[in-house]
Amino acid sequence: MNSVLHGVLAFVQTWWVELLCAVLIVAVVPLIAGYIVLVERKVMADMQARLGPMRVGPHGLLQPIADAVKLLLKEDLIPTNADQFIFWFAPVLSMTVALTSMGAVAFGPWFQVARDINIGLLFVVGISALGPLGIVLGGWASNNHYSIIGAMRSTAQLVSYETTAGFAIVSGLLFAGTLKVSAIVEAQHADRVWYAFLAPVGFITYLIASIAETNRAPFDIPEAESELVAGYMTEYSGFRWSLYFLGEYANMIVVGSIGVTLFLGGWLRPFPNVPWLGWLDALPTLFFVASGVFCVSRAGKQPVRVQQLLMWAVAAICFAVALLFMLAGPYEVQPLHRIYAGLYGAFWFLLKVGAYIYVFMWLRFTLPRFRFDQLMRLGWHILIPLALVNVIAVGVATALSSGLGMNRWLAMILTTGGTLLVGMLLIRWNDKHAAAASASTLAASSEVEDSYAG
Amino acid sequence: MHEDATHKTETLLGADELILNMGPQHPSTHGVLRVKLKLDGERVIGSECVIGYLHRGVEKIAENRSYQQFAPYVDRMDYVAAVSNGLGYCEAVEKLLMVEAPPRARVIRTILTELQRIASHLLWLGTHALDIGALTPLFYCMREREEILKIFEKYCGARLTTHAFRIGGLQYEAYDTLEKDVERFCQSFEARVQEYSDLLTGNSIWIGRTRNVGVLNSADCIALGASGPVLRASGVQWDLRKAMPYAAYDQYKFEIPIGTNGDTYDRYIVRIEEMRQSRLICLQAIENIPAGPIMARVGKVLKPPPGEVYHSIESPKGILGYYVVSDGGTQPYRVRIRPPSFVNLQALDKMIRGHLVADVVAIIGTLDIVLGEVDR
Numbered sequence: 023m024n025s026v027l028h029g030v031l032a033f034v035q036t037w038w039v040e041l042l043c044a045v046l047i048v049a050v051v052p053l054i055a056g057y058i059v060l061v062e063r064k065v066m067a068d069m070q071a072r073l074g075p076m077r078v079g080p081h082g083l084l085q086p087i088a089d090a091v092k093l094l095l096k097e098d099l100i101p102t103n104a105d106q107f108i109f110w111f112a113p114v115l116s117m118t119v120a121l122t123s124m125g126a127v128a129f130g131p132w133f134q135v136a137r138d139i140n141i142g143l144l145f146v147v148g149i150s151a152l153g154p155l156g157i158v159l160g161g162w163a164s165n166n167h168y169s170i171i172g173a174m175r176s177t178a179q180l181v182s183y184e185t186t187a188g189f190a191i192v193s194g195l196l197f198a199g200t201l202k203v204s205a206i207v208e209a210q211h212a213d214r215v216w217y218a219f220l221a222p223v224g225f226i227t228y229l230i231a232s233i234a235e236t237n238r239a240p241f242d243i244p245e246a247e248s249e250l251v252a253g254y255m256t257e258y259s260g261f262r263w264s265l266y267f268l269g270e271y272a273n274m275i276v277v278g279s280i281g282v283t284l285f286l287g288g289w290l291r292p293f294p295n296v297p298w299l300g301w302l303d304a305l306p307t308l309f310f311v312a313s314g315v316f317c318v319s320r321a322g323k324q325p326v327r328v329q330q331l332l333m334w335a336v337a338a339i340c341f342a343v344a345l346l347f348m349l350a351g352p353y354e355v356q357p358l359h360r361i362y363a364g365l366y367g368a369f370w371f372l373l374k375v376g377a378y379i380y381v382f383m384w385l386r387f388t389l390p391r392f393r394f395d396q397l398m399r400l401g402w403h404i405l406i407p408l409a410l411v412n413v414i415a416v417g418v419a420t421a422l423s424s425g426l427g428m429n430r431w432l433a434m435i436l437t438t439g440g441t442l443l444v445g446m447l448l449i450r451w452n453d454k455h456a457a458a459a460s461a462s463t464l465a466a467s468s469e470v471e472d473s474y475a476g
Numbered sequence: 477m478h479e480d481a482t483h484k485t486e487t488l489l490g491a492d493e494l495i496l497n498m499g500p501q502h503p504s505t506h507g508v509l510r511v512k513l514k515l516d517g518e519r520v521i522g523s524e525c526v527i528g529y530l531h532r533g534v535e536k537i538a539e540n541r542s543y544q545q546f547a548p549y550v551d552r553m554d555y556v557a558a559v560s561n562g563l564g565y566c567e568a569v570e571k572l573l574m575v576e577a578p579p580r581a582r583v584i585r586t587i588l589t590e591l592q593r594i595a596s597h598l599l600w601l602g603t604h605a606l607d608i609g610a611l612t613p614l615f616y617c618m619r620e621r622e623e624i625l626k627i628f629e630k631y632c633g634a635r636l637t638t639h640a641f642r643i644g645g646l647q648y649e650a651y652d653t654l655e656k657d658v659e660r661f662c663q664s665f666e667a668r669v670q671e672y673s674d675l676l677t678g679n680s681i682w683i684g685r686t687r688n689v690g691v692l693n694s695a696d697c698i699a700l701g702a703s704g705p706v707l708r709a710s711g712v713q714w715d716l717r718k719a720m721p722y723a724a725y726d727q728y729k730f731e732i733p734i735g736t737n738g739d740t741y742d743r744y745i746v747r748i749e750e751m752r753q754s755r756l757i758c759l760q761a762i763e764n765i766p767a768g769p770i771m772a773r774v775g776k777v778l779k780p781p782p783g784e785v786y787h788s789i790e791s792p793k794g795i796l797g798y799y800v801v802s803d804g805g806t807q808p809y810r811v812r813i814r815p816p817s818f819v820n821l822q823a824l825d826k827m828i829r830g831h832l833v834a835d836v837v838a839i840i841g842t843l844d845i846v847l848g849e850v851d852r
Contacts, residue, residue: 070615167496171518171833239609240681248504248607249837390681391609393834394518 047124055271056086062383069387080329096260101165104257108163113258113265116156120272123149127279128203130289130367142203143280147191150235150276153269154180157237157244160266161254172253175394176244179234182401183241187231187277189409193224193416194284207288218285220434223412223441225285227405229381232277234401236270239386243394278378279371286374289367306369307347314340403452408445415441493521496833500529504607504837507847511824511836518832523825527818530851538811543569543643543778546808551637553815554849556599558637559592559628560791566641567722568787568798572780573643575773579766581645582724587658587761588631588640589723590754594665595624596792596844597747597754601672604744604841608685613672620668623661630657643778645771655762662755669751676744686741690827690839693738700826701819704794706843709746710738716790723789728760740842747844779806793817793844813852817845 034041060075060082067074075082100109126142139145154176161173194217198206210216218225234241245253252258255266282288291302317337324330346362392400415437422437423430494517499510508529514522534553538546550565551558563585570577577585602617625635630651632640640646676682692702694710707714715732717725733749735742780802788797794816803809820843827843828836 066611070612071619072615167494171494171496174517239611242609243834246609246834248609249834251503387612388675389610390605390676390679390685391834392681393685394832396681396684 043125047121051121051124051272051275052090052268053086054275055268056090058271058274058379059089059267060086065380065383066387069384080324080332090264093261093264098261099259101257103165105163105165108159109257110262112156112160112163113262113269114156115159116153116269117265117272119149119152119156120269120276123276124272124279126203127276128207128283128288129371130364131204131207139202141201143191143195143201143206143284146276146280147188150273151184153273154184156266156269157254160258161244164254164257166257168250168252168256169254172244172246172250172256176237176254178394179237179241179244179397179401182398182406183231183234186227186401186405186409187235189406189413190224190228190231191280191284193221193409193413194228196413196416196420197221198284203283203288206283207290210287211290211294216285216287220430221285221412221416221438223408223438223445224416225281227409227412228281228285229378230405231409232281233382233385234397236273236277236382238270238274238382240389240391241397242386242391243397246391248391274379274382275375278375278382281378282371282374286378289371291370306366307344309369310340310344310347314338314344399452403455404445404448407448408441411444412441498836500526504603505840506603506845509821509840509845509847509850511840513828513833513836515833518834520828520831520833520836523828523836525821525824527821527847527850530847532852534852535811535813538808540807542806543780543808546811547641547643548637548639550813551639552848553813553852554596554791554793554796554817554846555637556846557592557596557792559588559640560596560789560796562639562641563589563723564787564789564791564796564798566643567789568785568800569643569778569780570772571787572783572785572800572802573774573778574781575644577645577772578769579724580768581641581770581772583727583761583765584646584650584654584770585641586724586728587654587758587765588628590757590761591624591627591658591661593754593792594751595621597751598624600747600792600841600844601744604838604844605676607837607841608682610676610682613675616668616671620661620665623664627654627657627661630654642771644774645769647771649770650765655765658758658762662759665755666752669748669755673748677748683741685834685838686744686842687739688737689740689831689835690842691737691739692823692827696823696826697738700823702794702823703819704790704792704816704844705743705746705750706794706820706823708732709735709742711736716788716795720788722787724761725757728757730754730757740838743842777806779804788814791816793846793849794820815849815852817843817847817849818852821845821850 063085064074064082075085078084078088100106123146126139126145128142157176157180158173161169161171161176164170195201195206197213197217197220198209200206200209213220237244243249243253245255250256255263258266287294291305293302314337317333317340321330321333321337324333343365347366419430419433419437422433494515496513496515497510498513499505500508505511510526510529512524512526513520532552534549537549541549547562547565550561554561566577598617598621602614605613628638628640629635631654632638632648634640692700692706692710694707694712696702697707697710697712703714711734713732713734716722717730718732730753731749733746733753735746782802782804784799784801786797786799788795790796795814796816797814799810799812799814800808801810824839824843827839831839
């Protein structure tokens with residue numbers, strides 16, 4: 023007994039930082055995901071000329087918590103004919119995978135979520151590739167035709183877009199030369215450029231693939247509400263359903279973080295090497311001061327005492343952070359400076375991830391949904407070849423600039439131009455091919471006579 | 477229908493067929509339509525429509541009500557275009573009574589019916605876009621539809637099932653600012669239609685989802701009895717407002733938009749254009765509303781002479797016909813209704829063969845059916 027206790031203690035002593043991070047991820051990420059849902063609903067409402075949630079809390083701020091409570095209190099239903107264990111296991115898997123891959127994401131130079139492992143990016147990509155398994159298992163175990171179709175679609179979609187995302191990531195990695203998350207950002211600092219500018223095609227393909235990977239519109243065909251009711255989630259309700267939901271939103275944060283780390287300079291401020299843009303350094307401070315002033319100005323107008331106190335509290339936090347930024351910025355005092363650097367990096371990082379996720383939302387509320395065959399055609403006929411060509415082009419450009427001493431930008435422009443040309447050819451070929459293919463299948467199927475014809 | 481158990485359709489990978497029961501509870505079967513789909517993977521190889529979940533026996537009810545009492549019931553058939561339903565019924569009974577509504581009543585009827593056509597098409601556009609996955613147009617369409625419903629509410633107090641018209645004319649005089657309200661709506665509406673067009677018409681995903689989906693050529697349309705935008709999208713210029721004018725349509729200039737391919741995209745274009753034309757009709761009508769009575773001289777108790785009459789109008793969904801038989805009593809001997817949605821729904825099986833599940837939803841949407849009208 024004693025030895026077990028000692029073992030546990032020793033384990034905790036060695037790994038306490040990681041354990042703390044794990045607890046933090048499990049406790050905080052669902053909350054963040056819940057609030058992303060609220061933001062999404064607000065953004066959606068804004069685009070659709072309405073207000074969105076307004077009832078629970080000021081401007082609906084407590085809506086995610088109310089929703090979570092409601093979902094927790096719901097009846098826990100497992101259909102009689104479902105595979106009980108897999109039905110239970112699938113959403114847990116989806117959620118676990120999404121949360122685990124958060125572990126290697128870095129918010130700032132000092133703010134590694136769990137650990138700065140040397141294969142960080144590979145870890146994130148590898149773990150999050152397990153996510154589709156949860157969806158497939160859930161769809162299979164539900165024993166429902168809608169679910170099985172959703173699972174089928176999901177398998178095909180995620181496998182093909184994972185490939186695109188992989189190639190796109192490789193094109194960024196060729197510049198960085200490392201898989202370590204912090205080193206990738208440092209490399210962009212040293213190269214004096216975000217890789218989104220060096221490999222624009224890689225960035226765009228990654229953006230598209232990451233939307234498809236997270237099952238977001240216009241690629242949300244596994245759960246296409248108007249076709250498959252809820253796709254693989256049809257039989258899920260209550261908290262099991264919300265696990266899938268949280269998994270989806272956590273996944274959005276993960277793919278956003280990868281995209282930002284690899285292509286948008288991670289926690290670096292925009293143009294970190296341009297001296298005359300140095301005033302951007304003061305932006306976080308100004309932002310927090312402005313938010314604090316806004317809260318103070320609005321606090322008196324709140325109708326309820328609790329709301330006033332809340333506003334004052336938020337204002338106080340904003341001012342405290344701003345003060346920290348102002349005081350700690352110029353001085354190289356440890357550990358104050360480390361905290362400052364971490365918070366400062368996190369500010370830019372979260373801002374970029376927020377912008378990335380906003381693009382997701384924006385597309386979701388603007389575009390109609392792809393059909394399954396169109397989605398696969400886009401993936402296999404256009405994106406995967408394009409990403410492949412892009413990897414080769416980036417390789418050639420790197421060889422030209424480092425081996426033959428060609429100007430790096432010139433090499434990049436040449437190869438990007440070549441990649442885009444290939445892309446245009448692919449699209450033209452696909453357009454021709456697609457029309458012919460759909461016409462032939464339609465013609466073939468209309469000849470089939472069957473007993474269903476009335 | 478005979479099901480041959482030994483007959484098996486060839487599937488792509490030799491896999492089993494999948495029977496998918498779509499509806500009656502499904503987000504996009506527009507009510508309680510149930511479609512039994514036979515699928516090969518995702519491809520539809522057979523289908524069967526099951527209707528009747530909303531059957532209320534409207535035609536039978538007519539035989540136990542007086543002519544005026546039955547009028548509100550027809551509003552409940554196509555409940556998103558109640559005004560058009562009411563117009564058809566009132567005009568049918570007027571024909572039976574051999575009276576004509578006064579000119580003022582006919583013009584006001586035309587205005588309200590055209591507004592109703594816009595409202596119905598707006599609801600169709602919003603839900604059709606939603607079926608195809610575009611979330612936002614629904615709310616824009618609802619916003620405009622709300623303006624129309626407000627006009628209805630001001631006119632007769634009801635928004636949805638309005639019972640706006642009476643046999644012989646109108647019960648209510650047009651309220652003071654009717655013209656102004658309609659004009660204000662029409663002025664703003666042009667830009668709004670353009671907004672929907674900007675969101676969808678040129679969108680390559682939208683085109684990909686609707687072009688060559690659910691193609692119905694003109695011969696098929698005529699053979700199946702399809703009417704309304706479904707017929708016109710396949711290139712047949714047949715609109716009862718021009719072909720057999722009723723109400724006050726012969727006084728106004730408007731075009732009948734037609735399509736060429738008869739696919740889902742053409743039907744979308746035709747309906748968008750029809751909204752523009754309806755707006756023009758409204759603008760022409762409010763310019764000159766004749767003065768005079770709003771009610772023809774009909775008695776309190778309607779006793780049409782024995783006989784029968786068929787009257788059809790161009791409702792937003794297609795040709796809406798009423799066949800009313802009188803035996804000289806105070807109640808109709810028989811009322812038979814030709815609902816456009818019901819007839820258009822026949823084309824569903826032909827249209828979805830060979831398409832994917834996602835297209836089925838798009839095609840149900842493009843037919844613009846209302847189950848209240850299909851089932852009656």
